[in-house]
Amino acid sequence: MAVSIRDLTLGYDRHPAVHHLDVEIETGSLTAIVGPNGAGKSTLLKGLTGELVPLEGRIDRKAARLAYLPQLSEVDRSFPITVGAFVAMGLWHRAGAFGRIRGADAARVAEALVAVGLTGFDKRPISALSGGQMQRVMFARVLLQDARLILLDEPFTALDTRTAAELLLVVKRWHGEGRTVLAVLHDMDAVRKHFPQTLLLAREKVAHGPTETVLTAENLFRARQMAEDFDDDAPVCERGAA
């Protein structure tokens, strides 16, 4: 098991956004996390990275190192850093936070840029990139992290068809290499076509398992109904109080 989630409640200012979640993620699985807006999908990824500490329950993960691709909108693209330096951050596990990137590592950065179709972009400032190019740069950084557990938050949103298709191939390569991949997605057709496992979330788990058994009309209807009842002012643990 790559990730074991037990009775997990996550939230902000003690208001729960993910409620009493029990999920086991198999090692080497390729899982889509889907659900209505505000369902807690990004929150769950932040719990898995450790950015958010559980209000209740626990997360056990086998992999010591994970890679996380945040939503593009969360990345400060005005920060004065070159593409090469941004991608090289993926090598921190080798070089240390203040280590210098040189020799073989510089070659690795160049290779990662080639792999995402950005050959020769290393000296450009990230502020000069389009959204799709920036998304490719973030994929290159994940490539260098060489992590067994990879978390992707809306990796294909706002990309043109070609860029999305190319980055999907990168995700499939990670899956082929036996890495565990979890991706928050909104495009149900893409999920049905390319993601064998799905977790359908509406603050609580609606369903988890093989995609065709999860994305049924009945489950999607239930998730929508649960979304209508979302209460951002709910106390920290309604179920516990009941």
Ligand SMILES: Nc1ncnc2c1ncn2[C@@H]1O[C@H](COP(=O)(O)OP(=O)(O)OP(=O)(O)O)[C@@H](O)[C@H]1O
């Ligand atoms: N930093 C934050 N501070 C306070 N509340 C937050 C914060 N981030 C998210 N929330 C709230 O937590 C709930 C779940 O949000 P989350 O972003 O996890 O949902 P999501 O399923 O990823 O939604 P979307 O599909 O719209 O991206 C929402 O009610 C949201 O307003």
